[in-house]
Amino acid sequence: MDNKLDEVFKMDFIRVPRPLIRKFNLNTAIMLSEIYSEYKYWEARDGLQQGGWFFSTIENIFNNTGLSNHQQRVACNELKEYGIIKVKYHGMPKKRYFKFDSTMFNKLSCDVQLNLSNEAEEDKSRPDSFEQVMKKRTFAGYSF
Numbered sequence: 001m002d003n004k005l006d007e008v009f010k011m012d013f014i015r016v017p018r019p020l021i022r023k024f025n026l027n028t029a030i031m032l033s034e035i036y037s038e039y040k041y042w043e044a045r046d047g048l049q050q051g052g053w054f055f056s057t058i059e060n061i062f063n064n065t066g067l068s069n070h071q072q073r074v075a076c077n078e079l080k081e082y083g084i085i086k087v088k089y090h091g092m093p094k095k096r097y098f099k100f101d102s103t104m105f106n107k108l109s110c111d112v113q114l115n116l117s118n119e120a121e122e123d124k125s126r127p128d129s130f131e132q133v134m135k136k137r138t139f140a141g142y143s144f
Contacts, residue, residue, distance in 0.1 A: 015033060016029050017033070017112070023111065023112060024082075027074065028079060030067060035056065035085065037064075039100060042054040049097075053099045054098060054099075055098070056098065083101055083107075084101055084108055085100055
């Protein structure tokens with residue numbers, strides 16, 4: 001089947017790991033993914049400031065993710081509470097600067113890996129896959 005929607009999904013996209021969505025929530029995971037993407041952008045261009053700081057404007061993140069100013073603020077607060085980022089504002093016009101805390105970034109990575117390992121173990125202990133369960137169910141004589 002020729003599907004034009006396939007072409008849309010090949011376009012520019014946001015990569016958001018599912019474990020981050022489970023760890024935080026969708027908006028916070030999107031925000032973290034976008035900030036990390038910005039970090040990699042500046043790192044590749046030797047654009048990180050002293051101490052690893054880099055900036056990304058509210059408008060830029062909105063254009064890249066669709067997250068409103070309020071949604072960004074809430075997500076940033078959650079990431080700051082977790083300890084993975086630091087945020088500061090300076091300059092005229094005021095710009096928002098970010099910095100990753102490498103210790104907490106490594107902790108998040110370990111937490112996510114541990115979560116994935118636990119989920120894999122849970123999957124092994126389940127007797128049937130979703131498809132197998134659905135094949136066994138019947139409704140009014142019809143199998144699914």
